[in-house]
Amino acid sequence: MGKKSNRFLGFTSPPSLPRHPWIYVNDPTTNTPHVSSLKGIIGDCSILHRSNDGDANFEARERLAASLDTLKDDAFGAGQNVMLITENLADSKTTDKLETATTIREQAIKGGRNFASVNLYLQDGTKENDKATWGPNHLELAITNMTVREVAQKIYSWLFTVLSPTEHVHLLPIAKLQAVDKQHFADYDYCAIADTKSHSKDAKIQFVAVIVTKPVVIPNTQRLQWTVADKSGLGNFYFQYRGDTSQYTWDWVLALRPGDIKALPRMPMIQVKESRRVRIAKFPLRAAGSAISGVGLALKTVGHGVAKLGDITSMGKSSEWVPSGDVVVAKDGKMKKIDWSATFEKESKDRTAKVKAAMKKETPPKEKHSEAESDRSTLRWSEYENEKAIISEKEFC
Structure with a gap:
């Protein structure tokens, strides 16, 4: 496996919480x-x-x-x-x-x-x-x-x-910043931002925090990044776009505004071990939200789509903790990390190739011969490389 990318690591050290006003x-x-x-x-x-x-x-x-x-x-x-x-x-x-x-x-x-x-x-x-x-x-x-x-x-x-929103935490009662979402995430325990490392990577935890910055798209990725704060400090969160099924969550995150107070469940992590022959840590897999439906499913989707950026950490050269939504189980039972940028790039290339193949299969319409004149239509591709339209030429006899 190639060297782990560091392009997101710079976002894991936000400024410290301001002093009390x-x-x-x-x-x-x-x-x-x-x-x-x-x-x-x-x-x-x-x-x-x-x-x-x-x-x-x-x-x-x-x-x-x-x-x-x-x-x-x-x-x-x-x-x-x-x-x-x-x-x-x-x-x-x-x-x-x-x-x-x-x-x-x-x-x-x-x-x-x-x-x-x-x-x-x-x-x-x-x-x-x-x-x-x-x-x-x-x-x-x-x-x-x-x-x-x-x-x-x-x-x-x-x-x-x-x-500022980072100072709002000093104005809020402790109880308000510990008001977890028990309705949709009853099995998720409360966790302060500073206590994240005290929980196992696969633990089900949720944060209650003030939204500090409006979510923005990280350049050259399909990720939204934003900063939150609670009484223990600040943290950076991200949401990875994973296709049409994650559109609801993408829109939900984009609607967050500085000053909002939200419960943000962390996506459970899966330990993926890799070597020449992939070694997988056993993990009980189940479909997210399989026991709920309707509006609850949408909210559950939102929760599972939010992961703390700091939890994507390296566990040595052959091990890595990955959000469960970024892991796929292949037909052979092996667990692999999804490279979403590569996935969407391949999707784009496949679509382009499919369109080109369809255009090559197109046949020109045949025209009837007239006693008065003989019309013969010939089709040829444009001599200009970037011109996709087919040019029709009519020859008179």
Whole structure:
């Protein structure tokens, strides 16, 4: 067997998950209930209450910066998402709010993380001339005629519009990113992206992840490639087009959009061993989706068509783990890996040869002889190599 191609290996090292963003929220109401409600929506996250004791002078800002320096949330933990930093300032304290937000934003940038700010107000928000000082990720929200829950939900929805899909995982409760598809993949266990290697190659596992990038066709292949993220990290996935039967899955994958949350079952892997005489690892084969029908079959097809790119790995010179959909069992019982590019190329060549053969078999129509004139039609191929049409010439006697 020839040397294994490395053309897909460059896609297996996506960038690391971004750090938790810091969100500044000024809540003018007593006990800042809107921030508490927002924390309840996000799940397990931390709240840092900014004290308003004393003047907002240089020393106060230094104390705030020192407090931010002590936040040790660089490593992503299951019990912590974003950091909510809150103040309780009146509508008229715009200057104080801006000084606090500016300090937090600077420390966030220096710490390699994103920042967003929210100014809740009862009557008077930030004046138009001062709004740019907040920065691009800022929300002004009047809360007089809104419930606490409505305000929190408004902030939560807005955060998804200013933060990138890779940062969305920090906003999502753990339970939402572990909501597996039990209806169609009941025998598939949940697996975090970072834990893939802890499962056997032939294990039935499914991921629940945020779609980070829109699927694109990898050049010179019949594969769709896209990136996803969960709380454990990022991963690259692919779908291999396998003919007409995989068209539904191809369209389903193409419809994925950044920010979507999807359950993605991994296609089971089969170990194919090759030498001069092919050695095959025993594997219980059965038709995918044979026990289901209707819509369930379509969904099952989608699941089985999704495989994690990182799982196509070499097991030494004579062994390779291959997605079950890329394996064919020949008449002699031997298991072989399908080269889809070569398969489709051969299909194209065979079709072209068939058309050419059919054209050569065509015979010219015979014309009746007339007493007045004798028409004789002769057929000849064009003298031009690229011209496929047959040219008809009429000779008069």
